[in-house]
Amino acid sequence: MSYTGEHLIYGQLGNFSIVLSLIAAAVASFSFARATRSQEPNDQAAWYRLGQVAFTTQSLAVFAIFGLLVYLLQQHLFEYHYAWKHSSRSLEFKYLLAAIWEGQEGSFLLWMTCHSILGLILLRRQTTWHAPVMSVLSLAQFALSTMITGLYILGWKMGSNPFLLLRDSGVLDNAPALHLNFDLSQPLRPDYLSSIKDGNDLNPLLQNYWMVIHPPVLFMGFASTLIPFAFAIAGLWKKNYGGWAAEALPWALFSTAVLGVGIMMGGMWAYESLSFGGYWAWDPVENASLVPWMIGVAGLHTLLIYKSTKHSLRATYLFFILGFLFVLYSTFLTRSGILGETSVHAFTDLGMNWQLLAFVSLFTLPSLGWLAIRYKQIPSPQKEEEISSREFWMFIGSLLFFLSALVIIGQTSLPVFNKLFGTNLAPPEDVEFSYNSIQIYVAIIVALLTALTQYFKYKHTETSFFWKKMLTPLLITVVLYALFAWLIGIDYNRKGPVFEASIWLAVLLSLYALVANLSYIWIGASGKLKNAGGSVAHVGFALVLLGIFISSSNKEIISNNIDGIPAPLAEGENPRENLTLIKDMPVNMANYTLTYLGDSAHPKKQLWYYKVLFTNKSGQDSFLLTPNAFVNYKGNEGLMANPDARHYWSHDIFTYITSIPNPENAADTSRFVPYARKSGDTLFYSKGTLFLQALSARDSVPENLFGKDGKLYELPVTVQAATGTSYQLTLRSAVAKGQWIPLPDTIMSEGMIVQLQRVFPDGSVELGIKESDALLQYVTLKAYKYPFIKVLWYGVWITAIGLLISMARRWRILRTPQEAV
Amino acid sequence: MKKLHLVLLVLIAISIAVLISFTNTTSTYDTIETAKEKPGKFVHLMAKLDKSAPIEYDALNNPNYLSFTAVDSLGASVKVIYHSAKPDNLEMSEKIVLKGKYKEGQFECEEIQTKCPSKYKEAEAQGKTHPGSIADPRTNGSTQ
Numbered sequence: 001m002s003y004t005g006e007h008l009i010y011g012q013l014g015n016f017s018i019v020l021s022l023i024a025a026a027v028a029s030f031s032f033a034r035a036t037r038s039q040e041p042n043d044q045a046a047w048y049r050l051g052q053v054a055f056t057t058q059s060l061a062v063f064a065i066f067g068l069l070v071y072l073l074q075q076h077l078f079e080y081h082y083a084w085k086h087s088s089r090s091l092e093f094k095y096l097l098a099a100i101w102e103g104q105e106g107s108f109l110l111w112m113t114c115h116s117i118l119g120l121i122l123l124r125r126q127t128t129w130h131a132p133v134m135s136v137l138s139l140a141q142f143a144l145s146t147m148i149t150g151l152y153i154l155g156w157k158m159g160s161n162p163f164l165l166l167r168d169s170g171v172l173d174n175a176p177a178l179h180l181n182f183d184l185s186q187p188l189r190p191d192y193l194s195s196i197k198d199g200n201d202l203n204p205l206l207q208n209y210w211m212v213i214h215p216p217v218l219f220m221g222f223a224s225t226l227i228p229f230a231f232a233i234a235g236l237w238k239k240n241y242g243g244w245a246a247e248a249l250p251w252a253l254f255s256t257a258v259l260g261v262g263i264m265m266g267g268m269w270a271y272e273s274l275s276f277g278g279y280w281a282w283d284p285v286e287n288a289s290l291v292p293w294m295i296g297v298a299g300l301h302t303l304l305i306y307k308s309t310k311h312s313l314r315a316t317y318l319f320f321i322l323g324f325l326f327v328l329y330s331t332f333l334t335r336s337g338i339l340g341e342t343s344v345h346a347f348t349d350l351g352m353n354w355q356l357l358a359f360v361s362l363f364t365l366p367s368l369g370w371l372a373i374r375y376k377q378i379p380s381p382q383k384e385e386e387i388s389s390r391e392f393w394m395f396i397g398s399l400l401f402f403l404s405a406l407v408i409i410g411q412t413s414l415p416v417f418n419k420l421f422g423t424n425l426a427p428p429e430d431v432e433f434s435y436n437s438i439q440i441y442v443a444i445i446v447a448l449l450t451a452l453t454q455y456f457k458y459k460h461t462e463t464s465f466f467w468k469k470m471l472t473p474l475l476i477t478v479v480l481y482a483l484f485a486w487l488i489g490i491d492y493n494r495k496g497p498v499f500e501a502s503i504w505l506a507v508l509l510s511l512y513a514l515v516a517n518l519s520y521i522w523i524g525a526s527g528k529l530k531n532a533g534g535s536v537a538h539v540g541f542a543l544v545l546l547g548i549f550i551s552s553s554n555k556e557i558i559s560n561n562i563d564g565i566p567a568p569l570a571e572g573e574n575p576r577e578n579l580t581l582i583k584d585m586p587v588n589m590a591n592y593t594l595t596y597l598g599d600s601a602h603p604k605k606q607l608w609y610y611k612v613l614f615t616n617k618s619g620q621d622s623f624l625l626t627p628n629a630f631v632n633y634k635g636n637e638g639l640m641a642n643p644d645a646r647h648y649w650s651h652d653i654f655t656y657i658t659s660i661p662n663p664e665n666a667a668d669t670s671r672f673v674p675y676a677r678k679s680g681d682t683l684f685y686s687k688g689t690l691f692l693q694a695l696s697a698r699d700s701v702p703e704n705l706f707g708k709d710g711k712l713y714e715l716p717v718t719v720q721a722a723t724g725t726s727y728q729l730t731l732r733s734a735v736a737k738g739q740w741i742p743l744p745d746t747i748m749s750e751g752m753i754v755q756l757q758r759v760f761p762d763g764s765v766e767l768g769i770k771e772s773d774a775l776l777q778y779v780t781l782k783a784y785k786y787p788f789i790k791v792l793w794y795g796v797w798i799t800a801i802g803l804l805i806s807m808a809r810r811w812r813i814l815r816t817p818q819e820a821v
Numbered sequence: 822m823k824k825l826h827l828v829l830l831v832l833i834a835i836s837i838a839v840l841i842s843f844t845n846t847t848s849t850y851d852t853i854e855t856a857k858e859k860p861g862k863f864v865h866l867m868a869k870l871d872k873s874a875p876i877e878y879d880a881l882n883n884p885n886y887l888s889f890t891a892v893d894s895l896g897a898s899v900k901v902i903y904h905s906a907k908p909d910n911l912e913m914s915e916k917i918v919l920k921g922k923y924k925e926g927q928f929e930c931e932e933i934q935t936k937c938p939s940k941y942k943e944a945e946a947q948g949k950t951h952p953g954s955i956a957d958p959r960t961n962g963s964t965q
Contacts, residue, residue, distance in 0.1 A: 559884070
């Protein structure tokens with residue numbers, strides 16, 4: 001059967017490219033392995049050339065797959081499941097790439113693309129190490145290629161294919177309208193595609209520019225951890241245990257920089273577009289990317305120790321190997337569905353768990369086994385490191401980083417533990433604190449080591465030298481810390497005095513690390529920035545720590561209130577965080593007066609912008625925030641909120657919508673409830689009080705309209721709302737031609753309609769009141785004040801710049817060996 | 822013994838101690854019945870919304886008070902109090918994880934995690950999601 005409107009050629013090209021990349025990667029891995037093992041130069045060169053050709057072919061195939069996928073989405077070819085599932089006609093072009101890596105298949109492809117780019121860079125130069133390194137890299141490419149094949153082998157499904165057709169995906173199996181004779185047992189109608197008008201679209205939360213840039217950087221980071229791993233394997237393979245150190249060093253620096261930036265870009269995205277009010281939540285997905293980075297940092301430092309002193313080579317092997325293995329473990333954790341109940345993330349089992357496990361085992365068992373067998377052969381100097389040496393303290397720092405990474409992944413692996421041992425453990429009550437309460441002490445020691453270690457020399461340091469150099473930074477730190485305590489301080493007593501004191505200490509030591517490393521740029525590197533990459537990176541890292549401690553501990557929820565009424569909290573009162581704003585009715589919140597001005601809609605999508613005006617009580621400052629939300633988007637009922645923030649140099653004001661009126665309740669069904677009163681009386685309604693003033697009547701009304709005994713009654717009323725606002729209004733009611741005609745008066749902000757229904761001869765009156773939420777436009781929001789969040793962001797960039805400066809320097813040294821230090 | 826080996830042993834010992842003490846702070850997954858047996862203790866209650874019982878939430882009156890009834894597959898039910906905004910997809914959820922404590926005849930919830938049949942819901946429940954970790958929408962075939 002052939003179907004009209006399908007463009008099958010792209011899928012055929014795609015599947016061909018997948019098979020090509022699979023085979024070419026296998027050929028490349030094998031050829032580079034033969035080149036590694038061969039002792040005969042001509043033979044070696046031939047195998048290397050074959051590997052080169054195969055890897056280049058593999059890379060071109062991967063780029064072709066990527067290009068084809070971009071084309072499917074860009075042309076809205078919804079006959080392909082991937083295009084239908086991840087994009088739509090209304091998706092802006094700028095988010096097209098984000099849609100590609102939304103799915104598992106696309107993110108595997110992204111990973112492969114990064115490996116290909118790194119491999120092509122490695123192939124530009126040929127050294128004795130590149131054959132084994134490329135063999136390992138090609139093997140990883142082969143394993144990743146299997147993840148996107150979607151072939152059935154002996155009944156096992158291997159991988160998930162991005163070029164799967166919509167009609168083969170099962171999505172249409174339950175849609176009778178698309179089948180012949182509306183019968184599900186019949187094949188699809190030949191023109192079924194004309195009914196597929198639009199795709200499912202990219203998850204609205206991912207429609208954010210960070211989602212275009214964060215995944216490629218992160219996956220480049222993941223991919224780059226493979227290079228130091230491959231160098232370590234190459235060392236074991238060739239039994240030349242330390243020869244690769246100089247060549248691997250720029251790669252280790254690159255990997256640390258890119259992975260670190262990639263992780264923190266995820267934090268920036270979370271901060272800007274998600275509504276949990278933060279950049280880090282110790283979520284399994286976040287931890288899983290942090291842990292390989294921390295182990296990589298440990299490996300980077302032990303590699304530096306080895307380069308200068310010949311110590312710590314064994315540790316370097318362990319760290320570089322585990323760094324990549326934890327990338328694989330993370331892949332398994334986040335993609336296998338095992339996190340299930342414990343994660344807020346929605347993981348699905350694509351039926352590829354056996355394959356993921358095979359991938360992890362393929363690299364884990366041989367690499368760790370090999371390391372265990374050859375461990376004793378890896379040289380390690382007999383002479384012990386001196387306590388006054390730089391390498392001693394650097395090693396302790398690395399070890400601490402490594403062990404703290406293991407503790408983090410241990411905590412994250414609770415569901416794996418449950419699965420293995422059949423236990424039923426759930427995460428603790430305060431998940432974030434369960435990490436923070438441990439990691440803060442790691443941070444304190446690491447900050448101290450970061451400050452001090454550069455002032456030690458390798459091998460041995462004179463005590464007097466050390467103290468002389470340390471004195472000035474120490475004094476500057478004390479002055480800055482005093483200023484900090486006076487001007488900013490820490491306000492965090494939720495977890496007891498010990499934890500608060502720990503934060504104070506952590507700030508002190510981070511500040512010390514900052515000052516000491518800044519000073520070292522002049523003391524140690526004579527102000528030459530290109531030689532001071534290490535210090536620059538440490539300055540950045542100290543800023544990251546400072547930013548984390550100050551912003552997290554001083555973060556304030558400024559929408560705090562009691563039962564919806566923003567009021568100062570009494571002692572012992574439990575604050576509530578959501579505040580309802582009624583349109584045009586100003587509400588006081590912290591230092592601001594907030595007014596909800598109304599909403600506006602996106603021209604194409606069910607995306608709503610809620611305009612909230614913040615006016616500082618001093619009257620100096622006023623700004624509009626427009627947090628937005630997708631409402632009932634693409635058949636997904638509910639609210640998906642994106643925050644908005646106002647950035648100041650010292651803090652951010654940050655708000656997002658937590659609730660809006662349900663449009664289904666909009667039908668106005670309530671009726672006027674009558675109340676008998678007389679002038680001077682009060683009348684309560686649900687949210688305040690009405691004060692009735694003196695009733696007056698006018699007889700002189702036009703007879704042609706009102707008839708003979710026409711009258712017009714007027715009743716001034718003061719409305720005193722519970723929120724403190726009061727209104728004046730005059731209710732009017734006419735008697736015309738014997739009929740009572742009340743003129744209803746609407747008080748929007750109170751959601752109330754009042755009318756004067758009847759006046760009795762004794763001067764008493766009947767009021768009618770109708771209260772309805774349907775009249776009201778309101779939003780419920782949460783607002784935060786985030787101080788000094790910029791310190792963290794700048795810190796991240798400076799760390800990366802420092803690492804890249806170091807990388808450039810190591811690269812130069814590598815290329816001109818005579819300059820080697 | 823080298824000094825560094827000593828440091829290594831001490832740090833490893835501390836790490837193990839930290840992980841063991843972490844397992845002591847963990848909570849448990851419970852049914853309504855077992856949660857009621859340990860009042861005042863923080864648990865993860867696995868249940869679903871009782872759609873026949875009323876949901877009480879009035880953002881105008883108090884945006885920080887939600888009350889509803891949860892039932893579980895064993896037929897038990899409990900009144901739930903939550904002092905925050907109502908998760909917008911509560912009514913649509915097919916499963917909910919309630920984190921909190923059973924106290925004086927009702928379940929005081931600190932966090933609600935809703936699981937919905939469609940692909941965006943679960944991520945949205947907590948307002949966070951990562952690419953590559955989003956449920957497959959094959960259960961949710963809207964094909965107009």
